[in-house]
Amino acid sequence: MIKKFDKKDEESGKTGVYVFQRLTCCLQARIFNETPINPRRCLHILTKIIYLLNQGEHFGTTEATEAFFAMTRLFQSNDQTLRRMCYLTIKEMANISEDVIIVTSSLTKDMTGKEDVYRGPAIRALCRITDVKVLCFQFCVDLVLLETLQHMVKMSYDVVKRWVNEAQEAASSDNIMVQYHALGLLYHLRKNDRLAVTKMLNKFTKSGLKSPFAYCMLIRIASKLLDETEGGHDSPLFDFIEGCLRNKNEMVVYEAASAIVHMPNCTARELAPAVSGYYLTLISFLKARFFPRLTQFVAMKHPSAVTACNLDLENLITDSNRSIATLAITTLLKTGSESSVDRLMKQISSFVSEISDEFKVVVVQAISALCQKYPRKHSVMMNFLSNMLRDDGGFEYKRAIVDCIISIIEENPESKETGLAHLCEFIEDCEHTVLATKILHLLGKEGPRTPQPSKYIRFIFNRVVLESEAVRAAAVSALAKFGAQNDDLLPSVLVLMQRCMMDSDDEVRDRATFYMNVLQQKQKALNAAYIFNGLSVSIPGLEKSLHQYTLEPTEKPFDMKSVPLVTTPITEQKTEIAPVATSKLPEKLAPSRQDIYQEQLASIPEFQSLGPLFKSSDPVQLTEAETEYVVRCIKHTFARHMVFQFDCTNTLNDQLLQKVVVQMEPSEAYEVEHYIPALSLPYSQPGSCYTLIRLPDDDPTAGRNSGVSTAAHTLRWESNGCRSHPESSQTKLWSSLGRSRR
The missing domain is CATH 1.25.10.10 (Leucine-rich Repeat Variant)
Known part of the structure; x- marks a missing residue:
C-alpha cells in the first residue's frame, strides 16, 4: 500500500x-x-x-x-x-x-x-x-588549537586576541609545526598594526627560530614590510633576509633568494649573494629543477648576475623535463655572449619541435630580447623565426613570432626587406584575421619606404581578392598609403581602388571611395591628414562622447573638441618581456587614468557642468603612512574650476567616520563653491570627498600659483566609536594636515 x-x-x-x-x-x-x-x-x-x-x-x-x-x-x-x-x-x-x-x-x-x-x-x-x-602544550593538540584559532580570527577577533600570551609561548616550542602556526597566528592578530609587526620581527630575528617553516614566514613578512617602505635595502630586515642565505636549511635559502630577487629596485650587487646562495641548490637533481626559474627571472633585469651559472644551465638544456630545458635555454639567451648565439640557436632548433606552444612562446620572447641586445645577429635569428613561422601552431604562438619579427624590422633598418618578405609569405596562408591586418598595416607603413615598393602591392591586393571583410578593408588602407607616398605607383593604385569600389562589403567600398577621392586630389596635406595620420583623440573618450551624443537628440553637429586628446609619452616605452608565457595581451584598449577620472567626476551632479577634464595630477600624500587617518590629494584641472579629490582611509578599527570633509582655506582670489563629503568611512575601506574651487576670471591658469597650491587643509568628521559616545557634527580632528605644494 x-x-x-x-x-x-x-x-x-x-x-x-x-x-x-x-x-x-x-x-x-x-x-x-x-x-x-x-x-x-x-x-x-x-x-x-x-x-x-x-x-x-x-x-x-x-x-x-x-x-x-x-x-x-x-x-x-x-x-x-x-x-x-x-x-x-x-x-x-x-x-x-x-x-x-x-x-x-x-x-x-x-x-x-x-x-x-x-x-x-x-x-x-x-x-x-x-x-x-x-590549552594543552603537547604539540598534537597545539597544532589543532592554533589552526582553529587562525580560522576563528576572521570571525571573532576579540575572542582570539585573548590567546596572545599562549601563542607567544607556543612560538618558542621545540616542535617546528607548532612554532610555524603560532607565528602565523601572531601575525594575523597584529597585521593591521605596523609597529607591532615590526617589533615581532625584531624579536624573532634576534632570538632565532628552530622551524624552517617559521623562517620562511618571517622572510615573507619582512619582504612585505620592505616593499611598503622607501630605502628598505638599508634596513635591518634586509640584512636578516640576506643572512638567511647562509641558513643550513635549503628551503630557507630558496625563500630568502626568491624574496631578494623579487624586490623592486634591487641592484646587481645585492642580487649577487642571492644567486650565489641559490647556486648551491644545484647539488642534487631534485633541487636543480627549481634553479632555472629563479635564474630566468633574475636574467630579465640583471643578466650579469647569473653569468657564472651558464655552464650548469647548458647542462640542463638536455633535461628530460622540457619545462626546465626551456627555462634554461631562455636564460642562456639573456645572459650569453654574442659569440654563443649561433651555438644556442642550433641547440634550440633541436628540441623546439618537441615542446608545446606555451613554451615556444617563451623561447620566441627570449629571442626577441636577444635581438635587442645583439642587433648584428638579426639575420641568424630572422631565419630561425621564419622557419618557426612555417610550422603548425596556435594563435598565441604565431602572434609572438610576428611581434618578434616586427620588432626586429623596426630596430634594424637593414633587416626590413628580409622581414617584410617573410611576413608577406606568411599572410598568403594565414588563418588569423588579427595577424593578417597587423601585417598589412606594417606593409602600408614600411613598404612605401623600401627601394622597390611595387613588389608588395601584389601581396596586398591578393588579400582583397581572397580574404575576409576585415582583412580586405585593411588591405585597402595599405594600398592607399602606397599611392599617397609614391607618385609612380599612384595610377596603379587608383585602378585597384576602382576595383575595390565594387566590393560586396560596405566597409571596403567606403574606404576605397574615400581614399580614391583623396588620392585624386594629389595634395600632400590631404594625404597626411586623412591617410597617414590617425585620430589624435582618446578612443575610450570618443566612444563615450558619441554614446552620450546619441542619448540626447539635438540639431547641433557633434563637436570633436569636446573629446579629450590622447596623451602621448615623451620617451619611448619598451615593453618588458613577460616571465610567464601564458599571459595574454588585452584584446580591448584599456581606458587611461585620465578617462577613469573623467568618468568618475562626470557621475557627480555638481561636476557635470564643468566641461572636459584638462589634466589630473599625481596623488600627493598629506599625512604620514603611520598616522591614524591616511589622506592623499589628487588635483583635477578644468577650464574655470579646480576639483580637489581627497582619498581618505580610516585605520582605526573601533571608529566609524561619517560625513568626512576636507575644508580648504585658499587666498581671497579663489572661491570655494562646494564641499562633497564622504558619507561613511568604515575601518580600512577608502573613501573620497571633494572640494570644488573656482579659479579667478582674470587668470584661469592661476591654479598653478601658490594661492591654491599652499592652501591649509582641515579634516572634519562625525564619529560613531565603540569606545566613546558619538561626537557632534563638524568635530575638528586636525587643525591642519599640512601645506601641500603641487
Missing part, C-alpha cells in the same frame, strides 16, 4: 522518502540507549543523520535534542570509528539542538585523556559548543 501524503507536503517539494527517513532516524536513535551498545548499527544511524543534515533536511528542535541526548551515551563505547562519528555529529547538530553543553564533560575527558587520536577531534567539536578555556 502506498502512503498518502498531505497536500502541504506535495506543495513544499519534499519527497516522501526524506520525510520517512527523518522520522525513522529519530525513532531509531533510541537504539543508542540499548545495552550493550551495537557500534555497527549506531554508525549506520549516525551516518543517515549527517547525510540528511547535509542534504538540507530540517530537524525539529525537539527531535534534534532527543537524538543528541541519546547520542551522548555512545561515549561509553571504546570503538574509535563510532567515537569519531560522534564528534562529526556534535558539530553538525550543535546549532539545532538545545542544551548541547551537556556533552562538554565527555569532550573534555577525551581532550585530556591519553588517546591522541581523540584529543584533536574533541577540541574541534568543543570549539563549536563552548569557549575553549584550557
Whole structure:
C-alpha cells in the first residue's frame, strides 16, 4: 500500500522518502540507549543523520535534542570509528539542538585523556559548543588549537586576541609545526598594526627560530614590510633576509633568494649573494629543477648576475623535463655572449619541435630580447623565426613570432626587406584575421619606404581578392598609403581602388571611395591628414562622447573638441618581456587614468557642468603612512574650476567616520563653491570627498600659483566609536594636515 501524503507536503517539494527517513532516524536513535551498545548499527544511524543534515533536511528542535541526548551515551563505547562519528555529529547538530553543553564533560575527558587520536577531534567539536578555556602544550593538540584559532580570527577577533600570551609561548616550542602556526597566528592578530609587526620581527630575528617553516614566514613578512617602505635595502630586515642565505636549511635559502630577487629596485650587487646562495641548490637533481626559474627571472633585469651559472644551465638544456630545458635555454639567451648565439640557436632548433606552444612562446620572447641586445645577429635569428613561422601552431604562438619579427624590422633598418618578405609569405596562408591586418598595416607603413615598393602591392591586393571583410578593408588602407607616398605607383593604385569600389562589403567600398577621392586630389596635406595620420583623440573618450551624443537628440553637429586628446609619452616605452608565457595581451584598449577620472567626476551632479577634464595630477600624500587617518590629494584641472579629490582611509578599527570633509582655506582670489563629503568611512575601506574651487576670471591658469597650491587643509568628521559616545557634527580632528605644494 502506498502512503498518502498531505497536500502541504506535495506543495513544499519534499519527497516522501526524506520525510520517512527523518522520522525513522529519530525513532531509531533510541537504539543508542540499548545495552550493550551495537557500534555497527549506531554508525549506520549516525551516518543517515549527517547525510540528511547535509542534504538540507530540517530537524525539529525537539527531535534534534532527543537524538543528541541519546547520542551522548555512545561515549561509553571504546570503538574509535563510532567515537569519531560522534564528534562529526556534535558539530553538525550543535546549532539545532538545545542544551548541547551537556556533552562538554565527555569532550573534555577525551581532550585530556591519553588517546591522541581523540584529543584533536574533541577540541574541534568543543570549539563549536563552548569557549575553549584550557590549552594543552603537547604539540598534537597545539597544532589543532592554533589552526582553529587562525580560522576563528576572521570571525571573532576579540575572542582570539585573548590567546596572545599562549601563542607567544607556543612560538618558542621545540616542535617546528607548532612554532610555524603560532607565528602565523601572531601575525594575523597584529597585521593591521605596523609597529607591532615590526617589533615581532625584531624579536624573532634576534632570538632565532628552530622551524624552517617559521623562517620562511618571517622572510615573507619582512619582504612585505620592505616593499611598503622607501630605502628598505638599508634596513635591518634586509640584512636578516640576506643572512638567511647562509641558513643550513635549503628551503630557507630558496625563500630568502626568491624574496631578494623579487624586490623592486634591487641592484646587481645585492642580487649577487642571492644567486650565489641559490647556486648551491644545484647539488642534487631534485633541487636543480627549481634553479632555472629563479635564474630566468633574475636574467630579465640583471643578466650579469647569473653569468657564472651558464655552464650548469647548458647542462640542463638536455633535461628530460622540457619545462626546465626551456627555462634554461631562455636564460642562456639573456645572459650569453654574442659569440654563443649561433651555438644556442642550433641547440634550440633541436628540441623546439618537441615542446608545446606555451613554451615556444617563451623561447620566441627570449629571442626577441636577444635581438635587442645583439642587433648584428638579426639575420641568424630572422631565419630561425621564419622557419618557426612555417610550422603548425596556435594563435598565441604565431602572434609572438610576428611581434618578434616586427620588432626586429623596426630596430634594424637593414633587416626590413628580409622581414617584410617573410611576413608577406606568411599572410598568403594565414588563418588569423588579427595577424593578417597587423601585417598589412606594417606593409602600408614600411613598404612605401623600401627601394622597390611595387613588389608588395601584389601581396596586398591578393588579400582583397581572397580574404575576409576585415582583412580586405585593411588591405585597402595599405594600398592607399602606397599611392599617397609614391607618385609612380599612384595610377596603379587608383585602378585597384576602382576595383575595390565594387566590393560586396560596405566597409571596403567606403574606404576605397574615400581614399580614391583623396588620392585624386594629389595634395600632400590631404594625404597626411586623412591617410597617414590617425585620430589624435582618446578612443575610450570618443566612444563615450558619441554614446552620450546619441542619448540626447539635438540639431547641433557633434563637436570633436569636446573629446579629450590622447596623451602621448615623451620617451619611448619598451615593453618588458613577460616571465610567464601564458599571459595574454588585452584584446580591448584599456581606458587611461585620465578617462577613469573623467568618468568618475562626470557621475557627480555638481561636476557635470564643468566641461572636459584638462589634466589630473599625481596623488600627493598629506599625512604620514603611520598616522591614524591616511589622506592623499589628487588635483583635477578644468577650464574655470579646480576639483580637489581627497582619498581618505580610516585605520582605526573601533571608529566609524561619517560625513568626512576636507575644508580648504585658499587666498581671497579663489572661491570655494562646494564641499562633497564622504558619507561613511568604515575601518580600512577608502573613501573620497571633494572640494570644488573656482579659479579667478582674470587668470584661469592661476591654479598653478601658490594661492591654491599652499592652501591649509582641515579634516572634519562625525564619529560613531565603540569606545566613546558619538561626537557632534563638524568635530575638528586636525587643525591642519599640512601645506601641500603641487
